[in-house]
Amino acid sequence: MGDNLVIAVLGLGYVGLPLALKLSKYYRTIGFDKDVQRVKELAENYDKTGEIEEEELKNANVEFTSDEEKLREADVIIVAVPTPIDKIKSPDFSYLRSASETVGRYIKRGATVVFESTVYPGATEEICIPIIERVSKMVWKKDFFVGYSPERINPGDKVHTLENVVKVVAGDTERTTELLAEIYGKIVKAGIYKAKDIRTAEASKVIENIQRDLNIALVNELAIIFHRLNLDTREVLEAASTKWNFLKFEPGLVGGHCIPVDPYYLVYKAREIGYNPRVILAGRSINEEIPKFIAEETIKLMIKSDKCIKNAKVLVLGFSFKENVPDVRNSKVFDLVNYLKEYMVNPIVYDPVADRDGAKKEYGVDLIKDIESFAPFEAVIFAVRHNRLIEELNLKRIKGLLNHPPILLDIKGVFDKKEAIKEGIIYWRL
Numbered sequence: 001m002g003d004n005l006v007i008a009v010l011g012l013g014y015v016g017l018p019l020a021l022k023l024s025k026y027y028r029t030i031g032f033d034k035d036v037q038r039v040k041e042l043a044e045n046y047d048k049t050g051e052i053e054e055e056e057l058k059n060a061n062v063e064f065t066s067d068e069e070k071l072r073e074a075d076v077i078i079v080a081v082p083t084p085i086d087k088i089k090s091p092d093f094s095y096l097r098s099a100s101e102t103v104g105r106y107i108k109r110g111a112t113v114v115f116e117s118t119v120y121p122g123a124t125e126e127i128c129i130p131i132i133e134r135v136s137k138m139v140w141k142k143d144f145f146v147g148y149s150p151e152r153i154n155p156g157d158k159v160h161t162l163e164n165v166v167k168v169v170a171g172d173t174e175r176t177t178e179l180l181a182e183i184y185g186k187i188v189k190a191g192i193y194k195a196k197d198i199r200t201a202e203a204s205k206v207i208e209n210i211q212r213d214l215n216i217a218l219v220n221e222l223a224i225i226f227h228r229l230n231l232d233t234r235e236v237l238e239a240a241s242t243k244w245n246f247l248k249f250e251p252g253l254v255g256g257h258c259i260p261v262d263p264y265y266l267v268y269k270a271r272e273i274g275y276n277p278r279v280i281l282a283g284r285s286i287n288e289e290i291p292k293f294i295a296e297e298t299i300k301l302m303i304k305s306d307k308c309i310k311n312a313k314v315l316v317l318g319f320s321f322k323e324n325v326p327d328v329r330n331s332k333v334f335d336l337v338n339y340l341k342e343y344m345v346n347p348i349v350y351d352p353v354a355d356r357d358g359a360k361k362e363y364g365v366d367l368i369k370d371i372e373s374f375a376p377f378e379a380v381i382f383a384v385r386h387n388r389l390i391e392e393l394n395l396k397r398i399k400g401l402l403n404h405p406p407i408l409l410d411i412k413g414v415f416d417k418k419e420a421i422k423e424g425i426i427y428w429r430l
Helices: 016-023 036-043 054-058 068-073 094-106 123-136 174-185 198-228 233-240 262-272 279-304 332-342 356-363 387-392 395-400 417-422
Strands: 006-010 028-032 062-065 076-079 112-115 145-148 167-171 192-194 313-317 346-350 379-382 407-410 426-429
Touching (some): 016 028, 028 068, 036 062, 076 094, 112 123, 123 145, 198 233, 198 279, 279 332, 279 407, 279 426, 332 346
Parallel strands (some): 006 028, 028 062, 112 145, 167 192, 313 379, 407 426
16 A cells, blocks of 8 residues: 555546546656547547546546556556447447456456446356456465445536546455555545445445436436326426435436446346346336337427428537437437437427537438528427437527427426416426
């Protein structure tokens, strides 16, 4: 232990980059990513995720590199790589396996490896450690040590940042746990929680997003029911939230690389031990249905308004997976767009925040740059609550983009319902 440690962060995405920047204030820090272009951009003080400002990168003391050999210098290697799911909703450990092999090739004797990626309980010991042992020809707990500290980064959130959220740490030995507590304790002002062991820490992380997924699934199901009862979901939630112990969640699209992904990791492990989760999968099923529900409600409103459906232009505002971030990975807006196409509608997507190249490469979707050149539209779907979109598009402008009668589907309840109706807009919200 001590301030002379050399720390390497493997993976410079949403999780790894801010971690490397904070650690570099106290330790010599190597920021490694095998994406050469990513490293080049960071060296030029540009973060394509939009999370880190240019000035902060300029003042950073991180050695950004794509040279694996640099990992040999590290006393501590922190692994922060994605853990997605595949097409059949099973855990995709390809990134984690690859990272573990890289660590195994270059880890020095006596070093500690810390994993931050979300996994099921037991994955670190069952998957990562055997790979490191095999590749390095070293013995766990003798030649190298392992810890786990689950990431709690919330992209786009400037309040619940790395230093402001309690950090859970766990090690393979008491000494490893204390080492992690010391390292993370320097940068996390909210405090450190020492979990009993690695499996406990892994389990705590995966259920954080499962709980949120289920709570959103509940209000999404309530929204479907209340629409059939001709009730405004948000008005019902507002009334219910006056009780002190009511948990206020809002309905919406559930995309991204955490909430709609992590539940399948625990489902996979549960099935492996002979239990088929029901509540977890029910929540996932409901949230996966919401894009289709919104598309169907759009078509219903257009039919009721005597609009022609075939080739009708519908403006979709927002494409990234959540507000104020450019990331389009696992965006449920894409599912919504596809369902609209099934009805022969022509969805046109505008998002001034989203990664344009990513939208084209991942989904084949061209994000338009100028809305007016495609107007008029038969309906507008406000899908992602970007601040930029709210600043650019008020109710009057939206109405001006639409053929009569104007239809607005405000998924996240951005606009005041009464004002929209006063403007003569047929207004719908989830």
